[in-house]
Amino acid sequence: MNLPRHPVRVIAVTGGKGGIGKTNISVNLSMALSNLGRRVVLLDADLGLANVDVLLGIETDKNLADVLSGSCTLMDIMADGPMDIKIVPASSGVRSMTSLSVHEHSAVIKAFSEIDDQLDVLVIDTAAGISDAVTSFVHAAQEVLVVVCDEPTSIADAYALIKVLNRDHGMFKFNILANMVRSPKEAQQLFGKLRAGTDRFLDVALKYVGAIPYDEMLRNSVKKRQPVLTAYPRSASSMAFKSLAKEIDNWPLPSAPKGHMEFFIERLIQHETENV
Numbered sequence: 001m002n003l004p005r006h007p008v009r010v011i012a013v014t015g016g017k018g019g020i021g022k023t024n025i026s027v028n029l030s031m032a033l034s035n036l037g038r039r040v041v042l043l044d045a046d047l048g049l050a051n052v053d054v055l056l057g058i059e060t061d062k063n064l065a066d067v068l069s070g071s072c073t074l075m076d077i078m079a080d081g082p083m084d085i086k087i088v089p090a091s092s093g094v095r096s097m098t099s100l101s102v103h104e105h106s107a108v109i110k111a112f113s114e115i116d117d118q119l120d121v122l123v124i125d126t127a128a129g130i131s132d133a134v135t136s137f138v139h140a141a142q143e144v145l146v147v148v149c150d151e152p153t154s155i156a157d158a159y160a161l162i163k164v165l166n167r168d169h170g171m172f173k174f175n176i177l178a179n180m181v182r183s184p185k186e187a188q189q190l191f192g193k194l195r196a197g198t199d200r201f202l203d204v205a206l207k208y209v210g211a212i213p214y215d216e217m218l219r220n221s222v223k224k225r226q227p228v229l230t231a232y233p234r235s236a237s238s239m240a241f242k243s244l245a246k247e248i249d250n251w252p253l254p255s256a257p258k259g260h261m262e263f264f265i266e267r268l269i270q271h272e273t274e275n276v
């Protein structure tokens with residue numbers, strides 16, 4: 001008998017520019033979603049530059065490449081994070097997926113589909129830039145969270161990223177999250193600036209999902225190698241992460257087949273193969 005598959009939300013956190021808060025947002029959003037009762041796995045797709053592991057002080061010696069080589073399972077490489085989140089360290093970029101044999105392809109699909117019923121949300125922290133490693137993860141996810149700050153370079157990079165995802169990957173819908181804003185008004189204006197460009201030159205739909213305020217407490221938490229949500233749970237940024245999680249948790253659940261991990265990984269591999 002074929003049981004109905006469990007829908008998994010796959011959210012990629014991206015933004016083009018480096019240092020705009022993608023990793024902090026991925027970690028704290030994952031934790032806040034977990035706090036709402038969701039089982040969350042955070043995929044650190046930027047291990048090459050040490051992100052989630054450094055931020056959380058987690059030591060990982062194995063990563064997704066070891067799963068691909070068959071030396072261990074996905075469960076073996078999952079690390080325990082704060083607030084019950086699980087962390088999957090990817091290798092630096094997923095280019096190695098292009099060289100997988102058919103047998104290995106099915107091993108990866110199997111590895112991800114085996115954890116399918118053990119998670120509700122997969123959050124992917126992507127690297128900076130618009131490399132194939134970034135776009136392949138974003139393309140495979142159902143929801144994209146584009147992080148943008150009120151700086152001309154961040155707005156330009158977010159625009160360029162949206163343009164590439166739309167033009168080369170057929171993506172149409174983008175969720176925009178403003179970070180490091182000094183006021184709600186600044187966040188709205190920032191969104192307005194980005195949309196002025198996309199409305200004029202691209203055929204895409206931008207959705208404003210909220211803002212994380214500029215918060216010294218977040219900076220302090222990074223220095224302590226702790227997520228702000230546990231280091232300073234009452235800080236302005238922690239409150240914003242909690243309301244962002246509530247908002248995202250209310251988004252309609254993906255319907256089959258997009259909600260399946262199997263589908264996610266198939267798209268990931270398919271994209272990689274197309275770009276060889």
Ligand SMILES: Nc1ncnc2c1ncn2[C@@H]1O[C@H](COP(=O)(O)OP(=O)(O)OP(=O)(O)O)[C@@H](O)[C@H]1O
Nearest residue numbers: 018019020021022023024128180213214215219222
């Ligand atoms: N809301 C915020 N308020 C204050 N500072 C922030 C905020 N968000 C991020 N920062 C600062 O920006 C720094 C970079 O954040 P983070 O590492 O999350 O960015 P990133 O986009 O993942 O960077 P990279 O592209 O290098 O992976 C943090 O160490 C922190 O000091």
Ligand SMILES: [Mg+2]
Nearest residue numbers: 022023046051
């Ligand atoms: Mg990062």
